[in-house]
Amino acid sequence: MANWQRSAVELAQAFRSRTVKVVDVVRELWAHHDQVEPSVKAYISTFQESSLTQAAEMDARFDRGDDLPLLAGIPIAIKDNIHVNGVQTTCASQILKGFVPPFNATVIDRLADRHVIVTGKTNLDEFAMGSSTENSSFHTSLNPWDLSRVPGGSSGGSAVAVASGQAVVSLGSDTGGSIRQPAAFCGVVGLKPTYGRVSRYGLVAFASSLDQIGPFSRTVADSALVLDAIAGHDPKDATSASRPSGSFYSTLSPTVAGLRIGVPKELFGPEIDPGVKAKVVAALDLMRANGATWEEVEMPSLREAVSTYYIIAPAEASANLSRFDGVRYGYRDANADNLRDMFRRSRGAGFGAEVKRRIIIGTYVLSSGYYDAYYTKAQKLRSLIVRDFAQAFQKYDVIVTPTAPSTAFKLGEHAANPLAMYLADIATIPVNMAGLPAISVPCGLHAGLPVGLQLVGPAFGEQQLLNVAAGYEALAQFSAHYQSPIFAGGTHA
């Protein structure tokens, strides 16, 4: 096994025993990157030089016998809507042209404290709006399992980086499924923490009441390790929870025995591809064979989740994106001859079609005369979704669904029909609406493409969620069984 193919936990051990050097991992990773990146296009920018310098520093410290955090020297890729001080943040948009944040996101500060090595900034749908990376204004990332297919989105680049071996772990952001859906499409682990578990300071906001940063990894333990680093109260984010985070990795105890699983009927019907459903049932049965029970449960409000989401998320986005006006930073149209015109032209040229669509929807639903019919009603539905989950968790330990209704779709397949694209998030959106933690883990291949299993837990129930995911991982051995050809072979298919 090549060094870049190892998990963070394995590398941490190898670094300490000095059987593997950080520099070697990073150097090999970049050599592999040179081979595969032209095919999959995970990154918007890479930090090859600084990563090698950092790697050498880490080796010196390991040689000295310094007591370093487990993540020290681990290569991590960062979604390009999370600020790294002094490096351009693009959000895959033209409107942020030239914008260099003068501060780190809190998650970056916390990772830096643990001496991770940031490999680069990864591709996304513009401002995290989309499910395929096709809305990136730079390029579309490609699925390492099948280069004619999308990797999912919006954190497609971060999923591809991990699935193709160009980073050991990565960070994404998840507003309606943007971590879990690409994790499912690319056959890796993706965790969306409870709303408030991880600071949003330094994450460019899409929908503030739904956004949450989380990790991608190839093993459940690696996600626990990254969550340990990034979780916890941040005085700079008033919505971050002031509860202790614990140590998810060190207390990880993989098991599914005695687990009560509820499977919402609403996400197990004809909208789910039968091939996907079959893999999910197989996974449920595997857990049942090992001491868990599962049954279907009715959660009627979930049917309304997508419609509700496409009122609340665009409403918040329409305000969040108002600051991109050409006045202080980013793109400004030089030909405008008055103030209004400058706003219009700058925003008109700087934003892509999907972003504009959502700004228009959001502006509309908040307009006087429409607010109650849309926004107020959506908030009511949102509380019904919260209630349905709360009731379900009185009876079940976890709620399980397919992460996405299908496997990765073809490039351009939904280009003409944004609504069909929106439905790719049918199973992930309700979780954001309720602010709950959820993890997607690979549960097999359908027609050669990965299928994702979504496990949802009660608020701040990450530890149990990780225990169950790791329990299933141990049974299915997915990190060994489901590796993309590009990852397994080191060259693209």
Added chain:
Amino acid sequence: MTLFEPVIGIEVHAQLKTNTKLFCGCSIQFGDKPNTNVCPVCLGMPGALPVLNRQAVEYAVMAGVALDCDVRPTSVFSRKNYFYPDLPKGYQISQYDQPICLNGFLDIVVDGVTKRIGITRIHMEEDAGKLVHQGSDTIAGATHSHVDLNRACTPLIEIVSEPDIRTAQEARLYVEALRQRLVYLGICDGNMEEGSLRADINLSLRPVGATSFGTRTETKNVNSFRSIERAIQSEIARQTQLLVAGERVVQQTRQYDESTQSTRVLRDKEDSHDYRYFPEPDLYPLVLSLDWIQSIRDTLPELPHAKAARYRGAGLSDFECDVILSEPETSRYFESCVSTGADAKAAAKWIVGDLNSQLKELKQSFAESKLDPAGLVQLLGLIDSGKISGKMAKDVVAQCVKTGHAPEAIVAASGATQISDTSELTAVVDRILDANPDVVEKVKGGKANSADFLMGQVMRETKGRAKPDLVRSLILECISRR
């Protein structure tokens, strides 16, 4: 002809005197170099998030308690959306349908009669930045417009009155009383020139006796007491003229122009923004514990109207109360004198009179006065014990505020203590009587006024150092013996 009655409501924006801005740690210092008191949060950079300033909440609660409002245990911040270069986020964070305080009042005294002005609500919000135009006063026509975001995110409270005000005078008295109360709370510096207090005036006319309201205009950002009166007078005149001519008042936002002393239209109702308010998702609802609100209520400083009542009880006149309460430092000065033993009326007389005018001449405040409260108490002691006369004391005050020397030191240095020795003065009095036998006769004949002449002679002889009441009794005594 129909007589019209003005109906006026006032929205006052008061800047809170906190250490830092409403949602970040930047200073709110006025007049610093542009764009120096800024950070990612108040610059509206992507990824930055607001965190509410606890002190600002405390100050808003203090204002609510001091204005007899209901302080609400839960209030909500919303986003008010509009585009302008001085608004970095493209929205202002402001409380909207769930403000922090409701239902208060403020009493004003109009020509001796107390009138209660209702306060609808108080809400918290952040200020915008400032545009400085080059080549023109407005953005249209400017060659360059500079954006200064030092003021962006400064904490404000907006105090909205009921439409209870009827005249320009009442409006002025209301804003003056409001300013005084906020200044006494120590939550606003009340500096209208620097924009720490700004008023928006909602005004409509209706036939006298009518109960429904006419169409109103809103005049924005009036920033002096005089402008408030003039803006209202000119707007009443303008609306009256329209109505008398049978025309309609158009609902508009207007702007007062000090140079023409009239209002002009800023925008019509049709151009009014749809602000698309919705709850700010970056801040959870603000929940205050009843205990915390109570502790603020319990520790509220004494308010000017309570002080005035106390001062009147100590014998001060309304005029003296007004002068002493006009600025908190003047009342602090007064109270410091009284608490160290000075007679309230005597202290008030000097504070309102000579000391006040001496300081005005020097353009100094009572806090800056070189004659401190201990000095004034010393001066009052010198007068009381008969060491100096009131007239001499005036000179001593003048010297004290200029030199900073203590009254006792000044008196000692000049050797000018009062003569209160009876035998010494009797000799002088006898000399004067001898020299003016005709006047003595007039006094004997019952012309009491003539004694004043003799007093003046004695005072001149003693260079003003004789104790006046003693001199007067000695004159009468000596004459009666002749």
